[in-house]
Amino acid sequence: MEEALLLSRLQFAAATMFHFLFVPVTLGLSLLVAIYETKYVRTGDETWLRMTKFWGKIFLILFAVGVVTGITLEFQFGTNWSRYSAYVGDIFGSLLAIEATAAFFLESTFIGVWVFGWKKLSKKAHMMVMWLVFLGSNLSAIWIILANGFMQNPVGYVMRNGRAELADFGAVLTNSFAWQQFFHTIAGAYMLSAMFVMGISAYHLLRKQHIDFFTRSFKMALPLGLIAALFLAGQGHIHGNEVAHKQPAKLAAMESHWETSKPAAMHLLVIPDEENERNLVEAIRIPSLLSLLAFNDPSAEVKGLLDYPKEDRPPVAITFYSFRIMVGLGGLFILLMGAAWLYRNRLTEKPWLLRSLIWAIPLPFIAIQAGWVVAEVGRQPWIVYGMMRTADAHSPAVVPGQIWFSMIVMCALYAVLGLAGFGLTAHYARKGPENHKS
Amino acid sequence: MLPEIWFFLWGLLWAVYFMLDGFDLGAGTLMPFLAKNDEEKRYVINAAGPFWDGNEVWLIAAGGVTFAAFPQVYATMFSGLYTALMLLLFGLIIRAVSFEFRSKLTGKGWRKLWDTCQFVGSVVPAVLLGVAFANIFQGLPIDSQGIVRGGILDLINPYGLAGGILFLVLFLVHGAIWLAIRTSGPLHERAAHTAVYLWPVQVFAILGFLAMSAATTDLFANYLQTPALFLVLLVPVLGLIAARVYMGTEQWWKAWACSAAVIVGCAFFGIIGLFPRLLPSTINPAYSLTTANASSSDLTLSIMLGVTLVFIPIVIFYQAWTYKNFAHRMDEDDLAYEEAY
Numbered sequence: 100m101e102e103a104l105l106l107s108r109l110q111f112a113a114a115t116m117f118h119f120l121f122v123p124v125t126l127g128l129s130l131l132v133a134i135y136e137t138k139y140v141r142t143g144d145e146t147w148l149r150m151t152k153f154w155g156k157i158f159l160i161l162f163a164v165g166v167v168t169g170i171t172l173e174f175q176f177g178t179n180w181s182r183y184s185a186y187v188g189d190i191f192g193s194l195l196a197i198e199a200t201a202a203f204f205l206e207s208t209f210i211g212v213w214v215f216g217w218k219k220l221s222k223k224a225h226m227m228v229m230w231l232v233f234l235g236s237n238l239s240a241i242w243i244i245l246a247n248g249f250m251q252n253p254v255g256y257v258m259r260n261g262r263a264e265l266a267d268f269g270a271v272l273t274n275s276f277a278w279q280q281f282f283h284t285i286a287g288a289y290m291l292s293a294m295f296v297m298g299i300s301a302y303h304l305l306r307k308q309h310i311d312f313f314t315r316s317f318k319m320a321l322p323l324g325l326i327a328a329l330f331l332a333g334q335g336h337i338h339g340n341e342v343a344h345k346q347p348a349k350l351a352a353m354e355s356h357w358e359t360s361k362p363a364a365m366h367l368l369v370i371p372d373e374e375n376e377r378n379l380v381e382a383i384r385i386p387s388l389l390s391l392l393a394f395n396d397p398s399a400e401v402k403g404l405l406d407y408p409k410e411d412r413p414p415v416a417i418t419f420y421s422f423r424i425m426v427g428l429g430g431l432f433i434l435l436m437g438a439a440w441l442y443r444n445r446l447t448e449k450p451w452l453l454r455s456l457i458w459a460i461p462l463p464f465i466a467i468q469a470g471w472v473v474a475e476v477g478r479q480p481w482i483v484y485g486m487m488r489t490a491d492a493h494s495p496a497v498v499p500g501q502i503w504f505s506m507i508v509m510c511a512l513y514a515v516l517g518l519a520g521f522g523l524t525a526h527y528a529r530k531g532p533e534n535h536k537s
Numbered sequence: 538m539l540p541e542i543w544f545f546l547w548g549l550l551w552a553v554y555f556m557l558d559g560f561d562l563g564a565g566t567l568m569p570f571l572a573k574n575d576e577e578k579r580y581v582i583n584a585a586g587p588f589w590d591g592n593e594v595w596l597i598a599a600g601g602v603t604f605a606a607f608p609q610v611y612a613t614m615f616s617g618l619y620t621a622l623m624l625l626l627f628g629l630i631i632r633a634v635s636f637e638f639r640s641k642l643t644g645k646g647w648r649k650l651w652d653t654c655q656f657v658g659s660v661v662p663a664v665l666l667g668v669a670f671a672n673i674f675q676g677l678p679i680d681s682q683g684i685v686r687g688g689i690l691d692l693i694n695p696y697g698l699a700g701g702i703l704f705l706v707l708f709l710v711h712g713a714i715w716l717a718i719r720t721s722g723p724l725h726e727r728a729a730h731t732a733v734y735l736w737p738v739q740v741f742a743i744l745g746f747l748a749m750s751a752a753t754t755d756l757f758a759n760y761l762q763t764p765a766l767f768l769v770l771l772v773p774v775l776g777l778i779a780a781r782v783y784m785g786t787e788q789w790w791k792a793w794a795c796s797a798a799v800i801v802g803c804a805f806f807g808i809i810g811l812f813p814r815l816l817p818s819t820i821n822p823a824y825s826l827t828t829a830n831a832s833s834s835d836l837t838l839s840i841m842l843g844v845t846l847v848f849i850p851i852v853i854f855y856q857a858w859t860y861k862n863f864a865h866r867m868d869e870d871d872l873a874y875e876e877a878y
Binding site for chain 2: 133174177203523
């Protein structure tokens with residue numbers, strides 16, 4: 100592969116994945132903090148206020164890193180992917196611009212108000228500000244994913260003047276593929292945030308400190324996490340159907356399904372052998388299962404990878420394993436949430452559960468990263484599915500030396516940010532709430 | 538018609554970004570020189586604290602609008618200014634987290650690290666924005682494919698550097714006035730003096746930049762063709778004079794508004810000179826990216842116009858509200874709660 104193209108892809112992957120370590124937790128944590136603060140305003144109970152401040156502080160640290168690393172992403176379309184930008188900017192660019200004006204302004208303006216407004220605003224107004232931050236950040240997610248949805252399933256455009264021009268804005272806004280992605284992403288983010296709060300709470304409950312404080316934190320997060328975990332499984336299936344219809348090559352790669360078959364069976368144990376266009380191991384065969392999962396029809400035909408020209412196939416192994424990591428972890432989360440729900444009133448008597456929840460803190464981060472790898476790597480070799488190849492999209496003006504330089508600086512910088520961001524989070528999480536403040 | 542409207546909205550968004558982020562970038566650059574101890578540094582940081590994040594979104598909006606309304610400009614501009622833009626972004630990143638991280642731990646080395654980031658992350662974007670826009674004013678080596686032929690070293694030329702100095706000085710004055718508004722005591726005195734002392738430097742930088750523009754660019758062509766446009770230049774000129782008068786009478790808010798007018802006026806001096814080109818080509822005028830050959834479809838432009846007309850007034854409304862509520866002169870109370878860094 101051409102060096103500049105490869106480097107641009109790596110740089111974009113690194114920048115997005117790093118960004119998306121921080122964003123999901125803030126999407127859900129803003130909701131939980133807003134709920135904690137609402138509880139405080141309603142009851143006047145100081146513990147809710149301490150919870151608001153404790154989780155709010157962690158939220159702010161992670162939010163800062165998430166926001167700043169998002170800025171580089173917007174500009175990377177121009178810097179590294181100029182041909183892409185010129186080709187679909189008419190549609191894609193407008194979605195990003197709307198995101199900035201209709202959502203990003205909201206969260207960024209009011210986050211400052213929230214931090215500095217404890218004494219300036221009434222309790223109610225201050226609480227409303229947190230809801231606005233929540234609204235802004237979650238609206239942002241909608242616009243960004245609508246933009247990504249266009250890359251996955253281009254709709255509402257017409258080819259004119261050598262580029263994709265907007266023909267039907269309504270179609271872009273109601274892109275079903277994008278909305279499936281949005282629901283999946285947002286539910287994943289809420290689940291991650293819930294597990295994050297539950298994991299940190301478990302740490303203190305296990306040590307039998309601040310019991311009331313962390314029991315309440317835990318119990319507020321639990322229903323959110325449980326509902327999100329169950330929703331993810333059901334909605335994930337519907338999302339999978341959408342993929343089967345709109346991006347059949349991605350589906351085949353997710354399952355390492357080589358030969359077109361009708362009905363298609365599924366093997367519970369598969370080891371793909373991409374080089375030789377087959378599977379090294381295929382065991383525990385369940386007839387018709389793949390047809391059923393993909394199309395809700397046990398006799399449906401599922402197209403195999405061999406029916407696609409080699410240059411149109413996504414990387415199989417990466418897509419396949421990432422998908423399994425995501426789904427496997429998703430199943431584990433349902434079990435963990437179920438157990439937590441079962442023992443929610445006897446948490447301190449179940450040290451094994453608390454310990455598992457602490458160990459589980461990193462897992463949803465991994466699941467979400469894996470999910471995006473399925474979505475983005477599985478979309479290859481297209482940058483806009485079926486319309487423009489990634490290889491035709493990068494900037495002709497930019498030479499590898501420039502990308503090397505910016506990538507090395509970026510990675511070094513992000514490493515420091517990651518250490519500082521997660522380090523501070525761990526520091527404050529371990530320290531626990533402060534006692535005196537009101 | 539739509540592309541022309543968007544040309545001026547494009548210019549306006551960048552100008553508003555310079556005007557708003559200008560003061561906090563200026564304040565961050567001045568911090569090591571004006572703040573004598575840790576507490577004074579916190580005053581400087583908190584002076585921008587409630588606003589810098591919202592200000593920076595104007596950059597995102599300006600970038601987004603460039604992308605939406607003029608995709609080819611977005612593609613050419615940011616890939617052509619690749620390294621400069623990356624350095625700008627890295628600067629903004631380290632500055633942004635320095636606000637959040639600085640006071641989260643008490644160690645001396647930790648604070649020093651983030652204070653350095655605050656300074657570097659303020660001065661680098663200020664200078665680079667000036668260098669980049671001066672080079673756009675003067676034209677970039679854009680070929681027939683819309684590709685900039687040249688690297689970051691080509692941006693370093695006398696006019697580009699003059700732009701960098703101009704922006705830095707504009708932002709420093711703007712930031713000094715802002716600090717004078719929000720602080721009291723010795724810090725206020727130092728900020729006020731700095732604004733006053735920098736004022737002649739600012740006059741000199743503006744005049745120098747105008748002279749160089751006349752000598753090395755064709756920015757004045759539009760003005761000569763339509764002399765009435767010279768009236769627009771009265772905005773920065775009068776703003777400059779009025780700013781000095783208000784500094785003398787210690788009416789800092791008015792001085793700040795005048796300084797803002799100077800920044801917007803300077804930006805519009807270039808924007809008007811560019812019209813209808815967004816990126817002039819130095820290789821061949823026919824390769825320039827203009828409202829005619831670089832804009833989005835009419836449908837996209839009109840949808841974006843609708844979105845802008847609805848949302849930007851709302852944004853201005855709530856941002857103005859935050860300024861009204863949080864731009865008072867700070868006292869000890871404002872440093873009392875630890876959430877504020």
